[in-house]
Amino acid sequence: YGLHTLEQQISLELLLWSHVPTAIIGILFALFLYHHTRTLSSLYLLFTAIAFGIWSYLSLVSWSGDGKEIMFAWSILDVFSGAFTIFTYWFLYAFVKGKDLPFWQKIVSLLFLVPILIYTFLSRNIDTYYNPEALALEVNSVLFYLQYTQYIFLFLLFIFMMREYRKAQNINQKKKVLLGGVGTILFLSTFALVFLVTNLLLY
Numbered sequence: 001y002g003l004h005t006l007e008q009q010i011s012l013e014l015l016l017w018s019h020v021p022t023a024i025i026g027i028l029f030a031l032f033l034y035h036h037t038r039t040l041s042s043l044y045l046l047f048t049a050i051a052f053g054i055w056s057y058l059s060l061v062s063w064s065g066d067g068k069e070i071m072f073a074w075s076i077l078d079v080f081s082g083a084f085t086i087f088t089y090w091f092l093y094a095f096v097k098g099k100d101l102p103f104w105q106k107i108v109s110l111l112f113l114v115p116i117l118i119y120t121f122l123s124r125n126i127d128t129y130y131n132p133e134a135l136a137l138e139v140n141s142v143l144f145y146l147q148y149t150q151y152i153f154l155f156l157l158f159i160f161m162m163r164e165y166r167k168a169q170n171i172n173q174k175k176k177v178l179l180g181g182v183g184t185i186l187f188l189s190t191f192a193l194v195f196l197v198t199n200l201l202l203y
Contacts, residue, residue: 015063023049023056041094044087051084074138075126078146082116085146085153085188092157092184096164096177112149119145150192157185 030049034042058080061073086109093101119125119142126138161181168174 019056019060023053027053040100041091044091044094048084048087048091051080051087055080055084071126076120078116079120081146082113082149085150088184088188089153089157092160092180095180115145147192147195150188154185154188154192157181
């Protein structure tokens with residue numbers, strides 16, 4: 001739909017600056033880091049950056065596309081948001097521990113994606129396109145699933161950071177745990193808190 005309609009909802013400059021540079025810089029930095037280190041943590045950071053980059057592109061389309069584009073992009077946003085949520089935890093574990101997380105933790109964390117994949121590919125999350133305001137209307141029964149998932153992973157990141165901080169043997173290791181933990185928590189909390197504040201203001 002027209003840029004005039006979009007400008008009535010949000011600043012175009014804010015929209016572009018919050019999506020394009022962050023995605024590009026994140027992917028380039030992760031590629032650079034993986035190329036030079038070849039560590040497991042840098043690989044998981046690359047996975048996180050790519051999932052976030054795809055999410056950013058789809059989010060822009062959901063703001064500025066036509067009806068069909070908005071419906072498609074909006075309907076699959078949760079898949080990539082869920083993916084970078086999980087990869088963020090994988091990254092922090094590998095970054096702090098210097099090794100891969102246990103297989104059972106990978107399986108359990110990936111299980112959080114299953115409901116998202118089911119309701120996305122069965123088209124149970126987006127059911128209506130509201131033309132007057134160019135909005136896809138989400139189904140209430142699945143509206144909060146991703147946000148609850150992000151809250152759970154935020155809690156896990158915090159617990160993991162505190163536990164590893166206490167176990168750290170020297171100041172350098174403590175700094176590593178603290179910086180990695182705070183960075184990942186800030187990254188995920190951006191999405192979780194913005195959703196919460198938006199819905200509080202809306203209702």
